[in-house]
Amino acid sequence: MRHLYLHIPFCHRRCSYCDFNTYANMEHRIAAYVDALCAELAMLREHIPPLPASPEAAALRPSIFFGGGTPSMLTPAQIERILQAAVAIVPIEQAEISLEANPGTVLGRDYLRDLRALGVNRLSMGVQSLHDPTLRMLGRIHTAAEARASYEDARSVGFESINLDFIFGLPGQDLAEWRATLQEVIRWDVDHFALYSLILEESTPLYAQVTAGRLRVPDDDLTGAMYELAMELLGQAGYRHYEISNWVRPHPADRPGAPPTLACQHNLAYWLNSDYLAAGAGAHGHVFPQRYANLRPIDNYIAAVQAGQRPIAETTPLTGADLAAETMFMGLRLDIGVSFAHFAARTGQPLTAVYGATLTELSAQGLITIDHERVRLTDRGRMLGNQVFAHFV
Incomplete structure (x- = not known):
């Protein structure tokens, strides 16, 4: 099966913990970026990797993953253009099409309904916390109530596969607050959770605040206790801990010894070390015997594609x-x-x-x-x- 990652590097605001290839206040470049992304996808048609031979990988659905950044900053018309350009690489009629969405940018049911009509069939929402002061400290542009409303809107328009991202080990977070978050989202009856321990990256504002002593993060023992609490509570609620950072609701189609039905097919391709193509500024692809990384700056990426060149910054040979x-x-x-x-x-x-x-x-x-x-x-x-x-x- 074929897998494609699409990087959308735009954000309304960069979060204090983020070191991904993202840019704020660049909305004026979105149209040109979408043009370049579609042009790069045309170039990639000649580089489609062979179908995988392993039984687990062969059982995966083809996948397209809009990551970022904040892909939900794009209009439905722009997403439609990109999907039309991707159809020569991935058979989108059979594909899992995932899109990362920030609850602060999801513009209600009409936007979500348009996404669903385009074939987007999985959402991954970056909630990160249900504690409003923590959300503000992280630079998130949504509240806990807005996160809940976005989730319910997505359910109401027919999204049957929704992931919610949360971070634990955050500054000021204790076990009681984390327990309350887990208990609350369990009540939401979510399909899938991705729970990540905070990693302080040196290039981020949050790292500077912690190292300067303005904020304190939980120690390793407390962070470990938070992870164990997640395993305990989500296990009691019936979720399958199918990957180190991911939990999923069981499905009638699940088979023993196989990945769960509601797991993200694109992420499973990563974990099964399958080949995948990637497009967009700073995107990383893997087609054995090499992996590649695209140019990171938006304007450099656009200029390379406009010049008719694949926008690759570096390739890494693999043995x-x-x-x-x-x-x-x-x-x-x-x-x-x-x-x-x-x-x-x-x-x-x-x-x-x-x-x-x-x-x-x-x-x-x-x-x-x-x-x-x-x-x-x-x-x-x-x-x-x-x-x-x-x-x-």
Whole structure:
């Protein structure tokens, strides 16, 4: 199946924790950017990766993911143009089409209804917190009430697959506040949650505030307790913790040993180390044996495409060892782990021939389990995931 990432780098305001390739106060460049994005997609038609051979990856639906930035700043007409340009790469009639939406920019039911009519069938809303003072500190442009209203509007116009993003380990956040957030969103009856521990990036205003002592973040023990509380409460509510940072509601079509039906198909392609194309300023693609990154500045990106050039800033050659390592440390993030069949199909080598000694060591430490089909993280291994993944780098 084919997978395509589309980067929309515009925001009304940059959040204090964000180091993504995003730009505020650049709305006047959106029209030219959409023109360039459509032109780049025409260039990519000659670079469509082959269909994956592994059973798990072959079962995925094709996918298009509008990420950002804030894709919901685009008009429905602009999104329609982009999808028309993408149709030669991804069969959109069968595709999961995801769009990241900021509750502060979703313009009510009419906008959401137009998105749904265009074929967008999955929304990912960046809520981040239900505590209004925290939202203001983060630079978010919505309130908790507006987040709830945007979610309910999306449900009312027919979106059956909605993800909500939240961050824990935020400045001033304690376990009681995090518990209240989890209990509240569980009542919303959401399909899917992505819960991320705050990472302080050096280039961000939030990093400067914390290092200067103006804000304090929870220590590692408290942040770990927040993660464990999420596992406890979401598990009690019936959600499946199918990936280290992601939970999903069970679905009647779910099959044992397979990713959940309501999981993001595009993200599953990443975790299964599938090939995917990417377009847009700063977008990263992966077509073995290389990955590539586009030019980051909006005007540089537009100028390159207008000159008839692919806007690539750099390419990174990948070896067979890179492919094997990435297949392991990405796949182990999933609760189904890495199957022997998937590893062999993706790399052309038996898993035990490449990592036999490593698997034995990690198993003896209680960090992974191994059966006749696959390798998985244990509960302890999930808590120490980065230590496990380092064994494959």
